[in-house]
Amino acid sequence: xxGSAPLVAVVDYGLGNLYSIARACEHVGLEAKITGEASxxxxxxxxxxxGVGAFADxxxxxxxxxxxxxxxxxxxxxxxxxxxxxxxxxMMSESREFGAHEGLGLIEGTVERLPxxxxxxxxxxxxxxxxxxxxxxxxxxPSAGRWIETPLADTKPGTFQYFVHSYYVKPxxxxxxxxxxxxxxxxxxxxxxxxxxxxxxxxxxxxxxxxLAIYSNIARxxxxxGFTQ
Amino acid sequence: xxxxxxxxxxxxxPNLVKGIxxxxxxxxxxxxxxARHYYEAGADELIYVDAVASLYGRNSLLDIVERTAAExxxxxxxxxxxxxxDDIRExxxxxxxxxxxxxAAVQTPELIRDASRKFGSSTIVANxxxxxxxxxxxxxxxxxxxxxxxxxxxEWALRVAELGAGEILLNSIDRDGTGNGFDxxxxxxxxxxxxxxxxxxGGAGSVEHASQVxxxxxxxxxxVASLFHYNLIKTLPQDDEAFDGEGNTEFLRKGGGxxxxxxxxxxxxxxxxSAEAIAVREAA
Numbered sequence: 001x002x003g004s005a006p007l008v009a010v011v012d013y014g015l016g017n018l019y020s021i022a023r024a025c026e027h028v029g030l031e032a033k034i035t036g037e038a039s040x041x042x043x044x045x046x047x048x049x050x051g052v053g054a055f056a057d058x059x060x061x062x063x064x065x066x067x068x069x070x071x072x073x074x075x076x077x078x079x080x081x082x083x084x085x086x087x088x089x090x091m092m093s094e095s096r097e098f099g100a101h102e103g104l105g106l107i108e109g110t111v112e113r114l115p116x117x118x119x120x121x122x123x124x125x126x127x128x129x130x131x132x133x134x135x136x137x138x139x140x141x142p143s144a145g146r147w148i149e150t151p152l153a154d155t156k157p158g159t160f161q162y163f164v165h166s167y168y169v170k171p172x173x174x175x176x177x178x179x180x181x182x183x184x185x186x187x188x189x190x191x192x193x194x195x196x197x198x199x200x201x202x203x204x205x206x207x208x209x210x211x212l213a214i215y216s217n218i219a220r221x222x223x224x225x226g227f228t229q
Numbered sequence: 230x231x232x233x234x235x236x237x238x239x240x241x242x243p244n245l246v247k248g249i250x251x252x253x254x255x256x257x258x259x260x261x262x263x264a265r266h267y268y269e270a271g272a273d274e275l276i277y278v279d280a281v282a283s284l285y286g287r288n289s290l291l292d293i294v295e296r297t298a299a300e301x302x303x304x305x306x307x308x309x310x311x312x313x314x315d316d317i318r319e320x321x322x323x324x325x326x327x328x329x330x331x332x333a334a335v336q337t338p339e340l341i342r343d344a345s346r347k348f349g350s351s352t353i354v355a356n357x358x359x360x361x362x363x364x365x366x367x368x369x370x371x372x373x374x375x376x377x378x379x380x381x382x383x384e385w386a387l388r389v390a391e392l393g394a395g396e397i398l399l400n401s402i403d404r405d406g407t408g409n410g411f412d413x414x415x416x417x418x419x420x421x422x423x424x425x426x427x428x429x430x431g432g433a434g435s436v437e438h439a440s441q442v443x444x445x446x447x448x449x450x451x452x453v454a455s456l457f458h459y460n461l462i463k464t465l466p467q468d469d470e471a472f473d474g475e476g477n478t479e480f481l482r483k484g485g486g487x488x489x490x491x492x493x494x495x496x497x498x499x500x501x502x503s504a505e506a507i508a509v510r511e512a513a
Contacts, residue, residue: 019324053349132351136510160510164351
């Protein structure tokens with residue numbers, strides 16, 4: 001890695017698939033630093049908030065490490081921020097996973113549980129709809145909101161991405177929705193783009209070449225000066 | 230939801246191995262090489278199971294996981310010998326996306342609950358390895374098929390789902406490696422009873438077995454080992470790099486094949502499922 005590669009701080013709060021994310025960053029020419037230090041967030045070119053785990057535990061872990069304020073400052077300073085899976089959910093104002101919990105509040109909206117099927121309902125090609133939703137789903141362009149002006153730009157609508165989640169985000173402002181996907185009859189927000197923030201419910205670092213293409217775009221945007229376009 | 234096709238790679242020391250009914254493990258090559266190939270061929274996920282539970286041993290599983298995660302960009306589930314929250318954290322840090330837990334969960338069921346609270350339920354896969362004793366009696370086994378538990382596999386599946394497991398990985402010990410087809414009865418019974426995804430494993434001997442376990446077994450995902458391994462091995466170069474000299478390498482040295490199976494590639498299996506109107510992610 002040469003010295004001019006943009007530096008991404010991958011936020012380490014004791015949970016998560018940090019290594020997969022760091023590898024995906026490096027694969028597209030970004031320098032990834034896995035860190036739990038607020039000062040590293042300040043000095044990085046971008047901050048990536050990853051996501052495996054339960055909402056309340058994750059918020060508690062961020063607080064314990066004094067990262068809540070640092071993440072809010074990063075967002076308000078206009079530094080490019082990326083959220084993945086739970087990372088996206090943490091950016092919302094509130095979640096209802098195991099009780100109501102306050103989030104980072106970077107995006108106005110809530111985190112909701114995927115609707116569970118009735119035990120005898122057979123909605124999915126003869127199989128029950130299961131929560132967590134685990135697997136590959138096509139990701140599409142939202143009716144309102146944007147796609148083109150996000151790191152999804154070079155991804156063909158309908159491309160499969162890998163999801164592992166029991167909850168999804170519901171932004172109050174539909175114009176921040178960058179992509180949608182579905183769970184049975186429920187259409188949900190699969191990605192958000194708001195100012196300097198891009199965040200997705202799926203795992204682009206686990207979605208093969210089509211996911212890496214999103215990381216490539218993030219890398220290109222960072223080397224061209226940021227997300228606020 | 231698309232049905233996931235998941236190559237299952239059993240690991241012993243530095244090598245990929247495969248046996249029949251979890252016994253007579255033959256060395257087939259290096260797990261990283263197979264994993265990379267399966268990733269490029271359109272595998273939807275990968276499963277590593279350490280047959281000898283060597284998390285902190287020589288040729289540590291962690292090293293293999295780390296090397297694999299550097300080259301493959303689909304979800305990786307790792308199981309075999311994970312006993313505590315710390316073990317789980319180590320494996321996730323090495324690049325695994327999920328962990329499969331069997332023995333430790335049978336000994337301490339609360340581990341499933343604690344781990345799913347700690348790491349998210351979707352990270353925790355309950356691995357149920359079972360033997361069909363006949364007459365619909367299914368017993369769960371631990372320690373890579375060596376220890377009986379007295380637990381009814383169906384009851385145990387309900388329990389792990391209640392405890393917060395995100396998925397159930399089923400593996401039929403008596404069908405493993407035989408090519409006789411999946412256990413449809415138990416798969417169906419569990420898939421209909423639990424609200425979480427069920428991955429069927431053990432017994433795939435042809436592409437038809439996979440469509441059968443989706444249609445008749447209600448499986449959400451299909452795990453396949455011998456069927457893919459014995460197909461891939463025909464095309465991989467068997468040079469000095471192909472495997473480590475440790476273990477039973479006789480099979481490889483003799484250049485043997487496996488005639489029990491109508492082996493196939495990932496794209497052949499997916500093409501079959503598509504033709505059967507079962508939705509799959511298109512292979513790259």
